Amino acid sequence: MVSFRVSSRADQFLDWGQTLEEQVTVVSSISGRPMAGIQVIWRSPELGERVTVTDFYGVARVRFKPRIPGEVQLTATAGDALFSESVKLPVTLNEPRQIVELLEVAGTEQQPARVRVKVVSSRTGEPLPSVSVMWELNGSRLPSGVTDGDGFAWLDFTLSVEPENTVVAMVEGGEGGWDMAVLGLKQVVVPVINSLACDRIHSFTGYNVTAEALVLDLNSGKPLQDIRINWDFAEQTLPSSNSDISGIAKRTFETRDAGEFDLVASLAFGLPDAKTQRIRVEQLPSVLLRGIYALPLNIRIGRPSDIRVQVVKELTTPVAGILVRWKVNGYEVGRNYSNEQGWAQFRYMGAVAGVVAIAATVGQPRGHGDGVDDGHGDQHLTFFAS
Numbered sequence: 001m002v003s004f005r006v007s008s009r010a011d012q013f014l015d016w017g018q019t020l021e022e023q024v025t026v027v028s029s030i031s032g033r034p035m036a037g038i039q040v041i042w043r044s045p046e047l048g049e050r051v052t053v054t055d056f057y058g059v060a061r062v063r064f065k066p067r068i069p070g071e072v073q074l075t076a077t078a079g080d081a082l083f084s085e086s087v088k089l090p091v092t093l094n095e096p097r098q099i100v101e102l103l104e105v106a107g108t109e110q111q112p113a114r115v116r117v118k119v120v121s122s123r124t125g126e127p128l129p130s131v132s133v134m135w136e137l138n139g140s141r142l143p144s145g146v147t148d149g150d151g152f153a154w155l156d157f158t159l160s161v162e163p164e165n166t167v168v169a170m171v172e173g174g175e176g177g178w179d180m181a182v183l184g185l186k187q188v189v190v191p192v193i194n195s196l197a198c199d200r201i202h203s204f205t206g207y208n209v210t211a212e213a214l215v216l217d218l219n220s221g222k223p224l225q226d227i228r229i230n231w232d233f234a235e236q237t238l239p240s241s242n243s244d245i246s247g248i249a250k251r252t253f254e255t256r257d258a259g260e261f262d263l264v265a266s267l268a269f270g271l272p273d274a275k276t277q278r279i280r281v282e283q284l285p286s287v288l289l290r291g292i293y294a295l296p297l298n299i300r301i302g303r304p305s306d307i308r309v310q311v312v313k314e315l316t317t318p319v320a321g322i323l324v325r326w327k328v329n330g331y332e333v334g335r336n337y338s339n340e341q342g343w344a345q346f347r348y349m350g351a352v353a354g355v356v357a358i359a360a361t362v363g364q365p366r367g368h369g370d371g372v373d374d375g376h377g378d379q380h381l382t383f384f385a386s
Contacts (some may be wrong), residue, residue: 003028006025011195018065021062062240071090071341096174105154113185118147143277164184184297201280204282205256208252212249223248228240234261303349307358309324320337333346
């Protein structure tokens with residue numbers, strides 16, 4: 001007596017023109033060992049009957065190209081007149097796909113270029129949902145889309161590289177294996193990096209710098225959304241980012257080594273525009289905080305008071321650009337950098353009466369290239385708010 005061993009599988013779907021390849025393993029129902037030389041009869045309405053023989057490992061195979069869309073209804077049978085075993089192998093052949101429409105449709109202010117494709121069955125003309133559509137723009141692959149219940153898929157974009165542009169839509173499973181359509185588009189927008197700015201161009205090792213690139217349309221001067229910007233700092237690639245509704249793409253990165261380095265923001269997809277900002281990085285010095293005070297000296301509920309502290313090195317020399325963290329009653333409430341005179345300032349407004357403890361903290365270097373050690377050089381101010 002025999003039985004089948006079939007690997008666990010979900011329903012198999014074939015695109016039109018693909019070859020169906022199936023296999024089963026015939027084993028002894030007593031010992032469970034593979035059986036060689038056993039005839040397996042494969043049946044389907046389209047295939048009819050085909051007989052194959054198991055090999056040394058008990059494996060029998062069948063291979064054919066179905067041509068009727070829908071369920072293939074393939075079964076495999078082995079055994080003799082007294083006892084036989086059958087197994088059904090669920091396979092579905094997709095309808096042959098055809099692109100019947102590729103055209104430009106009305107877009108939006110932020111995404112002025114919009115293209116629509118329609119995919120149907122070349123056999124029945126009915127729209128086909130859930131079909132993956134591959135897109136290309138001027139020979140560059142773009143993210144794929146999927147058709148909806150009406151057979152439509154859309155491509156939205158802002159980038160048009162040349163005065164004349166070519167959009168290509170492709171689907172697998174056409175009558176020739178593929179089907180494709182080509183559409184020519186006039187130039188829509190020309191993205192340019194209008195400016196590149198950093199919150200600091202003088203940094204210290206272990207500190208973060210935040211950069212902003214402003215992306216505009218060259219022709220209209222309007223900000224462009226969802227334009228990808230590539231970032232490089234000190235000849236190292238940083239993660240890319242996309243511009244927001246204001247046309248600003250941001251990237252925050254750490255300055256790890258001392259020296260002068262270039263930050264480069266460039267348009268993705270090989271578009272010809274880039275901006276460069278030189279950033280000077282110094283080794284983080286050992287600093288102290290001194291002279292913390294409040295102005296006005298008397299803290300009043302509901303009225304702001306400016307808390308100031310000075311960052312110095314070698315006891316008296318002011319240091320600019322040092323990050324100062326502010327805490328109120330043990331909780332961090334803000335951070336800023338010391339100015340050219342070494343002063344950092346925090347505005348506090350009391351909400352309830354009582355004793356308030358404000359602390360200013362700076363980090364100290366742990367060693368070259370090892371980052372920042374927080375929690376040293378604290379200055380504390382305790383007062384009563386009334």
